[in-house]
Amino acid sequence: MTQACDIAVVGAGPVGGTLALALAARGRKVLLVDKADLKPMENPDFDGRAYAIAHGCKPLLQEAGLWERLPFAPCPILDIDVTDGKPGRAPSPLKLHFDHKAVGDDPFGWIIEARSVRVALNAALAESNVIVRAPAEALVSRHAESAIVQVADERFEAKLVVAAEGRQSPLRNQAGISVTRLPYKQTAVIFAVAHEVPHKNVALEHFLPGGPFAVLPMTGTAEYPNISAIVFTESDTNAKLLYGMDDAGLLRAVQARLGNRLGRLELAGRRWLYPLYAMYAARYYDTRLALAGDAAHGVHPIAGQGLNLGLRDAAVLLDLAGAAEDPGAESVLRAYQAKQRPINMAMLLGMDVLDRLFSNNSPPVRLVRDLGLAAVERMPRLKQRFMLAAMGR
Ligand SMILES: Cc1cc2nc3c(=O)[nH]c(=O)nc-3n(C[C@H](O)[C@H](O)[C@H](O)COP(=O)(O)OP(=O)(O)OC[C@H]3O[C@@H](n4cnc5c(N)ncnc54)[C@H](O)[C@@H]3O)c2cc1C
Numbered sequence: 108m109t110q111a112c113d114i115a116v117v118g119a120g121p122v123g124g125t126l127a128l129a130l131a132a133r134g135r136k137v138l139l140v141d142k143a144d145l146k147p148m149e150n151p152d153f154d155g156r157a158y159a160i161a162h163g164c165k166p167l168l169q170e171a172g173l174w175e176r177l178p179f180a181p182c183p184i185l186d187i188d189v190t191d192g193k194p195g196r197a198p199s200p201l202k203l204h205f206d207h208k209a210v211g212d213d214p215f216g217w218i219i220e221a222r223s224v225r226v227a228l229n230a231a232l233a234e235s236n237v238i239v240r241a242p243a244e245a246l247v248s249r250h251a252e253s254a255i256v257q258v259a260d261e262r263f264e265a266k267l268v269v270a271a272e273g274r275q276s277p278l279r280n281q282a283g284i285s286v287t288r289l290p291y292k293q294t295a296v297i298f299a300v301a302h303e304v305p306h307k308n309v310a311l312e313h314f315l316p317g318g319p320f321a322v323l324p325m326t327g328t329a330e331y332p333n334i335s336a337i338v339f340t341e342s343d344t345n346a347k348l349l350y351g352m353d354d355a356g357l358l359r360a361v362q363a364r365l366g367n368r369l370g371r372l373e374l375a376g377r378r379w380l381y382p383l384y385a386m387y388a389a390r391y392y393d394t395r396l397a398l399a400g401d402a403a404h405g406v407h408p409i410a411g412q413g414l415n416l417g418l419r420d421a422a423v424l425l426d427l428a429g430a431a432e433d434p435g436a437e438s439v440l441r442a443y444q445a446k447q448r449p450i451n452m453a454m455l456l457g458m459d460v461l462d463r464l465f466s467n468n469s470p471p472v473r474l475v476r477d478l479g480l481a482a483v484e485r486m487p488r489l490k491q492r493f494m495l496a497a498m499g500r
Pocket residue numbers: 117118119120121122123140141142143157158159160243244245271272273274276277295297338381399400401402408410411412413414415416417
């Protein structure tokens with residue numbers, strides 16, 4: 108027997124899971140398939156990974172019923188410091204300082220632990236009308252009028268299939284949509300540090316020739332009352348060395364870049380290694396198929412925008428496909444691509460230029476960018492524009 112549904116979402120990561128929940132909340136019949144097991148994770152261990160979620164993405168997370176289910180409070184980002192640095196030196200006093208009060212009372216966004224998002228997704232899915240199949244494989248065949256999704260011995264017919272399977276996206280490959288990859292020859296080492304001095308909700312982006320070094324404020328836990336996530340980007344070789352260092356060595360490398368800003372440091376949770384590359388798909392749709400999130404694009408994590416772009420894809424698909432009589436009609440998919448692809452490409456290029464400009468140690472380039480930082484610091488209107496963009500407004 109074939110079961111009819113409106114939309115099949117393949118990939119229950121933060122983008123696919125959020126989209127499925129929000130579509131179901133708007134009354135759509137949704138199938139969600141993930142190849143991985145969506146474990147309940149009642150007591151997940153602190154794992155040191157976190158997302159920066161822009162202010163503009165909160166309404167979607169609320170509509171999906173996720174925001175109020177986050178088990179660990181999101182940490183508001185109230186101020187952002189941007190500094191240019193030299194290897195082994197603490198941030199210079201010549202910095203750009205963004206204060207959220209310059210654009211209102213709202214924070215720029217929040218740092219949310221990755222485990223918190225997973226727990227909220229699983230809890231919300233368990234209570235929703237979404238038909239969840241995981242761990243399972245979706246075999247998809249697409250036709251002019253609908254798509255057939257075979258999951259083990261169950262057969263579903265959907266008007267639209269959304270590929271939200273992350274960067275490797277088998278559905279994107281099956282549709283013959285080509286992908287361009289821009290390698291950075293940089294790898295990010297991700298971990299968390301507990302510290303002596305409170306972070307006061309300030310995020311730091313310290314630009315260094317090897318790559319950006321970001322310190323993101325997190326909500327304290329009983330074990331670690333003051334804690335921050337570190338995204339330590341370096342050349343591939345140096346990142347592997349950092350990853351393999353003993354705790355004392357890694358902390359010395361952090362302290363050399365951070366100075367005494369946060370006092371005494373201690374590692375919390377484990378380390379993660381992410382080789383970095385940007386990528387973009389040539390198209391965002393094919394017959395009865397839409398790409399969303401990392402399946403469609405990947406940006407340098409320099410400004411923590413990757414997931415935010417994916418959530419905005421989900422918000423636009425929700426508005427267009429969620430309301431359409433035929434959610435997989437070509438006109439809907441064309442409108443989705445026309446709205447999202449240019450915005451995502453602009454963000455990808457912006458992050459690329461930022462990384463290339465700041466991962467450069469030549470004295471003239473350093474001088475120009477230091478003068479640039481100092482000039483922007485004195486331009487309140489331009490700073491406001493940057494701040495609103497960071498908030499996703
Ligand atoms: C170092 C680093 C730091 C980052 N920091 C930030 C940040 O601070 N803020 C931010 O906004 N973003 C950040 N990002 C980006 C962010 O992690 C991604 O953009 C985000 O995870 C994408 O979500 P997604 O749901 O599209 O894909 P994924 O998170 O990759 O989820 C894909 C899902 O699809 C499933 N899947 C895969 N293949 C199949 C298949 N064949 N069938 C069924 N299911 C399948 C997987 O099991 C998974 O559940 C960072 C990225 C990196 C590398």
